[in-house]
Amino acid sequence: MVDSIGIERVPTPEERLDYKQLGEKTPKQKFLKDLAKVEMTFIRQHKPFDSQCAKLDFADRLDNIEKESQRIHGYVREQDVLTLKFEKLEKYGDASRFTIEDDDVELEMQNVNNTKTAVMTGHTVKYVCKERGHGCSVFIPIDMYEERFNKDKKKTKVVEEE
Secondary structure, rough: OOOOOOOOOOOHHHHHHHHOOOOOHHHHHHHHHHHHHHHHHHHHHHOOHHHHHHHHHHHHHHHHHHHHHHHHOOOHHHHHHOOOOOOHHHHHHHHHHEEEEEEEEEEEEEEOEEEEEEEEEEEEEEEEEEEOOOOOEEEEEEEHHHHHHHOOOOOOOOOHHH
């Protein structure tokens, strides 16, 4: 029977820098997870969010960090890339970032007294990012649409005189 005889030695700190932990997430995976959380808050509120610009800005920032690490050290150090933080993702959902391009009425066929009838359920508002021109469509239910876009139109009751 053969014993597993081997030489064991503790790696040096320089060697540990080159080690990769299996199952560890990359900075891009961490960023996409944070982006998805922020984007879902805007989706639940039926507001536009420009995730395309956020992804492009992250890629640019990551590329700049890699270039600087290459210039300083002669190679891209992993610890420089792992320390990348991307905060303030809420700015990509700022209302001043968008212009409204189109507004479509959404109709749904429903059965009313055994007759198929088109019922308006909401609006799909198409936004365009002012910075790079990315498009974004947001479905807004009818009650929320009236609150958001018809604030100056107040409903008045007509009282019939006898």
